[in-house]
Amino acid sequence: MPDAGLYIHIPFCEKKCGYCDFYSVTNRERQEEFVSGLLREIELLAPQYRHWRFDTVFFGGGTPTTLPLKAL
């Protein structure tokens, strides 16, 4: 059983900083759609990784706190 960390990219920011190469957008109109898609992807991939042990979950971005609290 492999050990692994899980990284979840939240690609939304309040503003786009000129020096930043991480993928993010400032238009947050599709946040709900993004979260639904992310949950669906997790559901689809979960069986494939059911024997893995994830000891870390990291939320990056972007700015994860741009998501509404309930979505986060």
Ligand code: SF4
């Ligand atoms: S991820 Fe951080 S540094 Fe990059 S654009 Fe967003 S706020 Fe700026």
